[in-house]
Amino acid sequence: MKLIGWRLKWRMQRTQLWILDCGDLKDTLAVVEYIDDIYAYYKKTESSGCVSPTYMDRQFDINEKMRAILIDWLIEVHYKFELMDETLFLAINLIDRFLERCTVVRKKLQLVGVTAMLLACKYEEVSVPLVEDFVLISDNAYTRIEVLDMEKLMVNTLQFKMSVPTPYMFMKRFLKAALSDKKLELLSFFIIEVCLVEYEMLRFPPSLLAAAAIYTAQCSLYQFKQWSKTSEWHTSYTEDQLLECSRMMVSFHQKAGYGKLTGVHRKYSTSKFGYAAKAEPALFLLGGL
Incomplete structure (x- = not known):
């Protein structure tokens, strides 16, 4: 029974990888054969950074x-x-x-x-x-x-240790899993760059920050909760695991254009960045708090 379960899990994993990366099979730079192992390594070693x-x-x-x-x-x-x-x-x-x-x-x-x-x-x-x-x-x-x-x-x-997993590394992969368009990508990066300024966000690992930023951006764009099974599979985070971080992101999004520290908001209020900062924050996620 354990062997059957392992085989089933392996087949599901290969199916998920095929769905996500089938378009890159001819792109040698996409390293489709190794991409899952690379991100497993990033996840395993992210605490080092x-x-x-x-x-x-x-x-x-x-x-x-x-x-x-x-x-x-x-x-x-x-x-x-x-x-x-x-x-x-x-x-x-x-x-x-x-x-x-x-x-x-x-x-x-x-x-x-x-x-x-x-x-x-x-x-x-x-x-x-x-x-x-x-x-x-x-x-x-x-x-x-x-x-x-x-x-x-x-x-x-720092003992010359420069190569550590940052939220950016996870963002690119997780956006792909979310079937992102340019609008979602820009809003996700606006949200996570706002978080870079916030010291209290250091409590979350890079992979969770990246996943939560994308989830929060989706909620902002569509104004309802959206976290697909594909995103859950590739990020290893359920919607419930993202909510605490996501709610903090919504609060930062809400106040990003106010106060003295508005550098990220000004940057993402330009046409080059799709006026992403002007998106409505997903305030419904704060309900009940």
């Missing part, structure tokens, strides 16, 4: 609000330099992992931010901005030597 959701308690001169201001500004820098999405998510991951391990005075926090963006560019980009570009964007608050010294400190502190 996570930080304690209370690490800021060990910082004596910076706080959650300062982190939020820094990341909101870095999202604008990322947009100004026209960098890849992967670069933004990695840069913020580097910042959090570094701050978890090293105490930083507030006047050096922006230096940590631009250095993390520089490192992420070197890892992800084909054409990397110059150190001088980051000095200039920081209004010459730091010198070239200071940036390079911080770069050495960061890579040594």
Whole structure:
């Protein structure tokens, strides 16, 4: 009986993979033969890139609000330099992992931010901005030597561990499972970028953040709960497992255009990003809270 159950599960898995990836069979870059193993590995190792959701308690001169201001500004820098999405998510991951391990005075926090963006560019980009570009964007608050010294400190502190699963890696796969169109994709990325600014979202692993962002975007677009069996299969999350995170996302979506930190909202209020920020938040998910 156990053997029959295993075979049935294996056949179901192969069917799900075929449905999702059959269109990419001739694309060697899609690595259809290995894609499921790759994402299983990402899921298994995602904790290696996570930080304690209370690490800021060990910082004596910076706080959650300062982190939020820094990341909101870095999202604008990322947009100004026209960098890849992967670069933004990695840069913020580097910042959090570094701050978890090293105490930083507030006047050096922006230096940590631009250095993390520089490192992420070197890892992800084909054409990397110059150190001088980051000095200039920081209004010459730091010198070239200071940036390079911080770069050495960061890579040594992180033991050169740059390749960690970020929410971006899961977003691309999970959007495919959700049969996403451009509208859903842009709204999902708007929601998850809003979450990058929020320190309290560090409590959720990258895969859950990605799945919840897509689920929340679907609820926002269609104004009813929607989470297919295919999405559940490929994300390994049920709708119930996403709800807590999703409700927090709805609250952030609701207030994204207000207050002082509106960088993500302004970015996604442009035609380039499909005016995604103007979508109505899925307030019905907050019912009963």
